[in-house]
Amino acid sequence: MVDFNGWDMPVEYSGIIAEHIAVRTGVGIFDVSHMGDIRVAGNEALAAIQHISMNDASRLAIGQAQYSAMLYPQGTFVDDIIVHRLGEQEYLIVINAGTREKDFHWVRDNTGPYDCVTENLSDDFTQIAIQGPRGVDLVQKLTDADLGALKFYWVTRGTVCGLQDILIARTGYTGEDGFEIYIPSDQQTSERVWSEVREAGKEFGVLPCGLGARNTLRLEAKLPLYGHEISDTINVWEAGLERFCKMEKPEFIGREALEEAKARAGKRVLVGLEMVERGIARDGYRILNTSGQEVGYVTSGSYAPFLKKNIALAYVPPDLLGPGTEVLVEIRNQGVKAEVVPTPFYKRPKKG
Amino acid sequence: MAYPADFKYTKEHEWIKADGASATIGITTYAQESLGDIVFVDLPKPGTEISAGKTFGSVESVKAVSDLYAPASGTVSEVNADLSTHPEKVNSDAHGAWMLKITLKDKNELNSLLSAADYEKFVSEEGGH
Numbered sequence: 180m181v182d183f184n185g186w187d188m189p190v191e192y193s194g195i196i197a198e199h200i201a202v203r204t205g206v207g208i209f210d211v212s213h214m215g216d217i218r219v220a221g222n223e224a225l226a227a228i229q230h231i232s233m234n235d236a237s238r239l240a241i242g243q244a245q246y247s248a249m250l251y252p253q254g255t256f257v258d259d260i261i262v263h264r265l266g267e268q269e270y271l272i273v274i275n276a277g278t279r280e281k282d283f284h285w286v287r288d289n290t291g292p293y294d295c296v297t298e299n300l301s302d303d304f305t306q307i308a309i310q311g312p313r314g315v316d317l318v319q320k321l322t323d324a325d326l327g328a329l330k331f332y333w334v335t336r337g338t339v340c341g342l343q344d345i346l347i348a349r350t351g352y353t354g355e356d357g358f359e360i361y362i363p364s365d366q367q368t369s370e371r372v373w374s375e376v377r378e379a380g381k382e383f384g385v386l387p388c389g390l391g392a393r394n395t396l397r398l399e400a401k402l403p404l405y406g407h408e409i410s411d412t413i414n415v416w417e418a419g420l421e422r423f424c425k426m427e428k429p430e431f432i433g434r435e436a437l438e439e440a441k442a443r444a445g446k447r448v449l450v451g452l453e454m455v456e457r458g459i460a461r462d463g464y465r466i467l468n469t470s471g472q473e474v475g476y477v478t479s480g481s482y483a484p485f486l487k488k489n490i491a492l493a494y495v496p497p498d499l500l501g502p503g504t505e506v507l508v509e510i511r512n513q514g515v516k517a518e519v520v521p522t523p524f525y526k527r528p529k530k531g
Numbered sequence: 532m533a534y535p536a537d538f539k540y541t542k543e544h545e546w547i548k549a550d551g552a553s554a555t556i557g558i559t560t561y562a563q564e565s566l567g568d569i570v571f572v573d574l575p576k577p578g579t580e581i582s583a584g585k586t587f588g589s590v591e592s593v594k595a596v597s598d599l600y601a602p603a604s605g606t607v608s609e610v611n612a613d614l615s616t617h618p619e620k621v622n623s624d625a626h627g628a629w630m631l632k633i634t635l636k637d638k639n640e641l642n643s644l645l646s647a648a649d650y651e652k653f654v655s656e657e658g659g660h
Binding site: 190191194195196197216395456458459461481482486489511 | 571591592593594616
């Protein structure tokens with residue numbers, strides 16, 4: 180077990196590789212209760228969300244969700260978030276564990292002027308993620324909600340394991356199809372649901388998965404992690420998240436700085452690397468150009484269990500972003516060859 | 532778990548088995564269990580001198596990198612090349628999947644290492660296993 184921002188969580192149950200493969204080919208389940216949940220509701224809830232979120236929440240139908248981020252005025256990240264529209268004037272923002280308190284204060288302070296209420300529901304929910312191509316079959320056994328009708332990045336409510344009115348979101352952090360369910364956080368209910376999910380998943384070979392597989396899965400799919408690919412010193416353009424940032428919105432926190440940053444040439448961009456020579460790039464390792472000069476750093480790096488390659492994400496100067504560009508990763512004082520590759524490293528197959 | 536009685540052990544979780552003037556080196560079952568799925572083993576080339584207590588290479592699991600420490604001083608005579616393509620063999624058989632063979636510099640260095648019984652006691656205290 181590791182202390183993960185104050186949460187006692189397993190890195191692995193049966194082994195990172197087996198857990199990772201289960202999610203890519205079958206189904207895996209994660210206890211992600213460390214994620215935080217903030218409810219914003221009221222007459223001006225939409226205006227409040229639009230002010231703090233870089234994506235355009237006005238496009239959300241009731242029951243729809245979108246990936247977004249909250250930014251500082253300088254265009255760097257407070258956190259990346261998922262905004263769910265639960266009702267006419269009701270939204271749920273899901274945030275990261277490591278930034279829960281900071282995020283809640285940020286939301287509360289910056290939505291203060293609007294006619295809406297902001298509630299921290301983080302301790303009310305146990306959040307279980309059921310991820311992988313067989314996830315839909317597993318969850319359907321436990322609920323009366325019609326999951327066939329629930330599209331990716333939509334939410335619904337239904338009875339789950341006998342509990343009424345449970346929020347079911349078709350979302351995840353693995354690059355696979357999957358669901359996240361929000362159940363009451365009392366220990367007895369949480370344990371019962373967790374074991375019922377495991378039992379229902381037996382026929383699909385379900386494996387409980389820890390933080391280790393969660394990290395390798397999100398890395399293969401190039402999903403950012405706060406403190407690695409995004410942080411309070413990295414802006415939206417650098418992180419390559421422009422498609423979630425709607426500059427056509429007249430106003431949101433960080434917009435002005437991003438406008439200015441766009442006019443300047445950026446100093447660094449996030450790229451995918453694949454090791455050419457033997458070695459594994461790890462978080463924080465230095466990137467050298469082929470002349471041996473330091474030009475960047477690795478934000479996340481690992482053996483990729485499904486792709487069976489050593490991959491990494493790294494910040495490098497824009498002149499090195501082209502696929503096929505050769506760079507060196509400094510591993511134990513030696514430059515080890517790597518190549519810039521297109522991302523995401525892994526994309527789930529489209530259903531035929 | 533069984534730790535062979537004819538091996539000696541370090542507190543850094545390497546094992547060494549002496550055979551006359553040469554010796555074979557690997558990591559223990561306890562080490563591979565703590566590391567998890569091993570995906571990369573970085574070893575020195577034959578002819579490299581290694582010194583007792585100093586790092587001679589590294590082993591990487593999906594989640595972490597760990598240095599390898601030489602249980603004794605000597606010159607590398609052979610490297611288990613199989614581990615470069617099948618590092619997972621360290622997980623399945625840590626006491627069989629050797630890493631290096633060395634020519635010992637001083638056999639007496641082995642006297643200061645842990646016996647199987649001492650090592651077993653050490654890991655049970657360290658890891659609560």
